[in-house]
Amino acid sequence: xxxxxxxxxxxATTAIVIAACAGGGTSSSPSAAGGSSGSGASQAGGGEPxxxxxxxxxxxxxxxxxxxxxxxxxxxAHPNVTIKITVLExxxxxxxxxxxxxxxxxxxxxxxxxxxxxxxxxxGLLKDITADIADWKDTINAGAMSIYAYNGKQYGVPxxxxxxxxxxNKALFEQAGVSAPPTTWDEYLAAVQKLKDAGIxxxxxxxxxxxPSMHLWTYLLLRTGGGDTLSEMIQSGDWxxxxxxxxxxxxxxxxxxxxxxxxxxxxxxxxxAAAVGNGKAAMELMGQWAPSVQMDQxxxxxxxxxxxxxxxxxxxxxxxxxxxxxxxxxxGIAVGVNAPPEAIDFLKFxxxxxxxxxxxxxxxxxxxxxxxxxxxxxxNLQAVLEGRGNATFMQLYLDQATSGALSxxxxxxxxxxxxxxxxxxxxxxxxxxxxxxx
Amino acid sequence: xxxxxxxxxxRPGSSIRWLTIGLFLLPALILYAVFVxxxxxxxxxxxxxKWNGLTPLTDFVGLENYVTALGxxxxxxxxxxxxxxxxxxxxxxxxxxxxxxxxxxxxxxxxAVFRLLFFLPYVLSEAVTGIVFSLMLQPDxxxxxxxxxxxxxxxxxDWLGDSTLVMITLFVIISWKYFGFHMIILxxxxxxxxxxLEEAAYIDGADRRTAFRYVTLPLxxxxxxxxxxxxxxxxxxxFDMVWVMxxxxxxxxxxxxxxxxxxxxxxxxxxxxxxxxxxILFLCCLAVALLYQRYVxxxxxxxxxxxxxx
Numbered sequence: 001x002x003x004x005x006x007x008x009x010x011x012a013t014t015a016i017v018i019a020a021c022a023g024g025g026t027s028s029s030p031s032a033a034g035g036s037s038g039s040g041a042s043q044a045g046g047g048e049p050x051x052x053x054x055x056x057x058x059x060x061x062x063x064x065x066x067x068x069x070x071x072x073x074x075x076x077a078h079p080n081v082t083i084k085i086t087v088l089e090x091x092x093x094x095x096x097x098x099x100x101x102x103x104x105x106x107x108x109x110x111x112x113x114x115x116x117x118x119x120x121x122x123x124g125l126l127k128d129i130t131a132d133i134a135d136w137k138d139t140i141n142a143g144a145m146s147i148y149a150y151n152g153k154q155y156g157v158p159x160x161x162x163x164x165x166x167x168x169n170k171a172l173f174e175q176a177g178v179s180a181p182p183t184t185w186d187e188y189l190a191a192v193q194k195l196k197d198a199g200i201x202x203x204x205x206x207x208x209x210x211x212p213s214m215h216l217w218t219y220l221l222l223r224t225g226g227g228d229t230l231s232e233m234i235q236s237g238d239w240x241x242x243x244x245x246x247x248x249x250x251x252x253x254x255x256x257x258x259x260x261x262x263x264x265x266x267x268x269x270x271x272x273a274a275a276v277g278n279g280k281a282a283m284e285l286m287g288q289w290a291p292s293v294q295m296d297q298x299x300x301x302x303x304x305x306x307x308x309x310x311x312x313x314x315x316x317x318x319x320x321x322x323x324x325x326x327x328x329x330x331x332g333i334a335v336g337v338n339a340p341p342e343a344i345d346f347l348k349f350x351x352x353x354x355x356x357x358x359x360x361x362x363x364x365x366x367x368x369x370x371x372x373x374x375x376x377x378x379x380n381l382q383a384v385l386e387g388r389g390n391a392t393f394m395q396l397y398l399d400q401a402t403s404g405a406l407s408x409x410x411x412x413x414x415x416x417x418x419x420x421x422x423x424x425x426x427x428x429x430x431x432x433x434x435x436x437x438x
Numbered sequence: 439x440x441x442x443x444x445x446x447x448x449r450p451g452s453s454i455r456w457l458t459i460g461l462f463l464l465p466a467l468i469l470y471a472v473f474v475x476x477x478x479x480x481x482x483x484x485x486x487x488k489w490n491g492l493t494p495l496t497d498f499v500g501l502e503n504y505v506t507a508l509g510x511x512x513x514x515x516x517x518x519x520x521x522x523x524x525x526x527x528x529x530x531x532x533x534x535x536x537x538x539x540x541x542x543x544x545x546x547x548x549x550a551v552f553r554l555l556f557f558l559p560y561v562l563s564e565a566v567t568g569i570v571f572s573l574m575l576q577p578d579x580x581x582x583x584x585x586x587x588x589x590x591x592x593x594x595x596d597w598l599g600d601s602t603l604v605m606i607t608l609f610v611i612i613s614w615k616y617f618g619f620h621m622i623i624l625x626x627x628x629x630x631x632x633x634x635l636e637e638a639a640y641i642d643g644a645d646r647r648t649a650f651r652y653v654t655l656p657l658x659x660x661x662x663x664x665x666x667x668x669x670x671x672x673x674x675x676x677f678d679m680v681w682v683m684x685x686x687x688x689x690x691x692x693x694x695x696x697x698x699x700x701x702x703x704x705x706x707x708x709x710x711x712x713x714x715x716x717x718i719l720f721l722c723c724l725a726v727a728l729l730y731q732r733y734v735x736x737x738x739x740x741x742x743x744x745x746x747x748x
Binding site: 094095098116119120122123125207208209210262263264265266267268271403404405407408412415416419421422437 | 490491492493572575576577578596597598599600601604683684685687688689690701704705706707708
C-alpha cells in the first residue's frame with residue numbers, strides 16, 4: 001500500500017509542476033509574441049481559441065464603429081482570437097468596474113491612468129506589461145505613456161492625449177475689442193473686463209459638474225508654483241503652500257469681475273459647452289474634445305466653426321511656471337490581470353500608425369502614436385498637439401492623478417471657491433485634510 | 439399570524455401546517471435574506487474599515503467612519519436637507535393631496551380626467567422628471583420666459599444655483615411628482631367610507647366642515663397614516679431626482695444622505711466611509727419606521743375595532 005501511495009503522491013506532484021510550468025510558459029509568451037511582428041501571438045498560442053474581453057466607453061459614432069472595425073481587422077488576421085467588446089457609457093463603466101472582482105476583470109478596458117489605475121495596480125487587478133511591450137513602447141508618445149506607469153511598471157497604453165487650453169470665440173473677442181489672445185494673466189483679466197463691458201459673458205464654467213473650473217485653478221497653481229512644486233504637493237499631501245493660496249487669490253480676482261455665464265452655478269458641462277457653442281459665452285477652458293461637444297450641444301449642431309480659436313493658459317507674473325507647462329490627459333487602455341498574450345498583441349495592433357491616423361481623421365482623439373501628427377487637420381487641434389509636443393511639464397488632470405478622498409476634494413473644494421463660498425486658505429486646508437484621509 | 443398559528447399548534451397535523459407555511463415563505467425569505475439582510479450586515483462590516491473597494495479589508499478603524507460622518511459639515515447638511523423635505527412634505531404636500539382627494543371625490547363632470555391628469559406626474563420616472571425640470575429651469579428657458587411674458591421678471595431666480603433657494607425648488611418639483619400618488623391613495627380611502635355616515639351627520643345638523651372633521655377625517659385616518667409613512671420614508675431616501683438635477687450642489691447645498699453615500703462610495707472610492715453613511719441612513723429609516731409602527735400605525739389595528747364599539 002505504501003509504495004503505491006508514494007507513487008500517487010509523486011504523480012500528483014509532477015502534475016502540479018507540469019501545470020505550473022505550462023502556466024509560466026503561457027504567461028511568458030507575450031514577450032515572444034511581441035518579438036515577432038504582426039501575427040506573433042496566434043503562433044505563440046498555437047492557434048488555440050482565445051477570447052479577449054474589451055470594455056470601452058466610446059459610445060459615440062464614428063468611434064464606436066471604428067473600434068469595432070479595428071477589432072474585426074485583428075480577428076480576421078488571427079482567426080483563433082475572438083474579441084468580445086462591451087461598450088458602456090462612462091458612468092455605467094465606472095460603476096460596473098468597481099463592482100467587478102479580479103476573476104472577472106476584463107482583459108482590456110478604458111483607463112485614464114493616474115491615481116485610479118495605481119489603486120487598481122496596487123490591488124493586483126492589472127497586468128505588468130513592461131516587458132511585453134518593450135520592443136514597441138517607443139512608437140508611443142513618451143509623456144502620455146508615463147501616465148499609464150506606476151512604480152516603474154507599465155499597466156496600460158494611451159491612445160489619446162491632449163492638453164487643456166482656452167477655446168474662444170474669435171468674433172466675440174473682436175466685438176469686444178480684444179485684438180489678440182492674452183498671454184499673461186493680467187492681460188487675461190483685462191480681456192475679461194473688455195468682454196464684460198461689451199455685454200458679452202466672458203467665460204463658461206459648470207458649477208454642477210465642478211471639474212471644468214478645477215482645471216482653471218490647477219493651471220493657476222501650475223503657473224504660480226511651477227511643475228516641481230505641484231508634484232511635490234501631490235507627493236507630500238501638504239497643500240498649505242504659498243502657491244496654493246496664491247492660485248486661490250487669483251481665482252478671487254477673476255470672480256470679482258463676475259465673468260461667468262448665466263446659470264453657471266447649476267450648469268453641467270453640456271450646458272457650458274452649449275453656452276460657448278451657441279455664441280453666448282466667449283470662452284471655456286477645456287480639453288481637446290471641446291469642439292465636438294460644442295457642436296453637439298449647440299442649437300444648430302454646427303458649433304462655432306471657423307470662429308473657434310485656441311490659446312494656451314496665460315502666464316502669471318512672478319510665477320515659477322513656464323508658459324509651456326500644461327495640464328492634460330486623455331484616454332488609454334489598461335490591461336487586466338487575467339489578460340492573455342493575444343490581448344497585448346491586439347493592443348500593439350490597435351496602436352499602429354494606420355489606426356492612429358484613423359482616430360485622428362475621425363476626430364475621436366489625438367493619437368499618441370508617433371508619426372500620426374500630420375493627419376490632424378483642424379488648425380485648433382494642431383495647436384493643441386503643438387502644445388502637447390512642446391510641453392516642458394505635463395500634469396495629468398488632478399482628479400485623475402490622485403484617487404480616493406483627495407480626487408473628489410479637488411472638485412468639491414475648488415468649486416466652492418469659484419462660487420464664492422470658500423476662501424483660498426480653506427481650499428488648501430480641505431485638500432490637505434483629504435490627502436491625509438487617503 | 440398569531441391568530442392562525444395558535445390553534446394550529448394544538449391540532450395533530452400542526453407540524454405539517456408549519457412545514458407548509460415554511461415552504462411557502464421560503465422563496466420570500468431567501469430573497470429577503472440575500473438582497474436585504476446580507477447586504478445590510480456586509481455594509482455594517484465594511485463600515486468599520488478604511489477601504490477603497492479594491493484592496494483586501496485590512497485597515498480596521500473601528501467607529502472612526504461614523505465619527506467623521508457626524509462631524510462633517512457636508513453630511514450634517516445632508517441630514518438637515520432630508521429633514522427639511524420630510525417636514526415640508528408633511529406640512530404642505532399631504533394636506534394639499536388630501537384637499538384634492540376630497541374635491542375629486544365629489545361628483546362633477548370631467549372628474550375622471552382630473553384624476554388622470556393629477557396622477558400623471560407620478561407615472562414619470564424620477565430621472566426623466568429631473569432632466570425635464572432642469573431644462574425648464576435653465577436661465578432664459580421655459581420658467582424664466584414664462585415669468586417674463588406675464589410681467590413677473592422680478593421673480594426670476596437662479597432656481598438651482600442659489601444655495602438658499604435650491605431646496606425649495608427641489609421640494610416644489612418633488613411635490614409636483616408625488617402629490618398625485620398621495621391623492622390616489624387618499625381618494626381610495628375616501629371611497630371606502632360609506633356615504634351614509636356623512637349623510638347621517640348632515641341629518642344630525644352637521645355642516646360640511648364639521649362632518650369632514652368629525653366623520654370623514656377619523657375614518658380616513660388609517661389611509662392618511664400610511665400616506666404619511668410613505669412620504670416620510672421617501673423623504674429620507676431622496677436621491678434620484680436631486681442627483682439628476684443638482685448632483686447635491688451648489689457646494690452640498692442640496693445634498694441628501696443618499697447623495698453623500700453615493701459620492702463617498704462611487705466617486706471618492708471610500709467604500710468603508712460610504713458604508714458607514716449607508717448604515718446611518720438605514721438606522722434613520724429603521725428608527726422612523728419602528729417608532730411610527732409602534733406609536734402611530736398601531737392605533738389602526740386597534741382603532742378598527744374600537745371605532746365601532748365607541
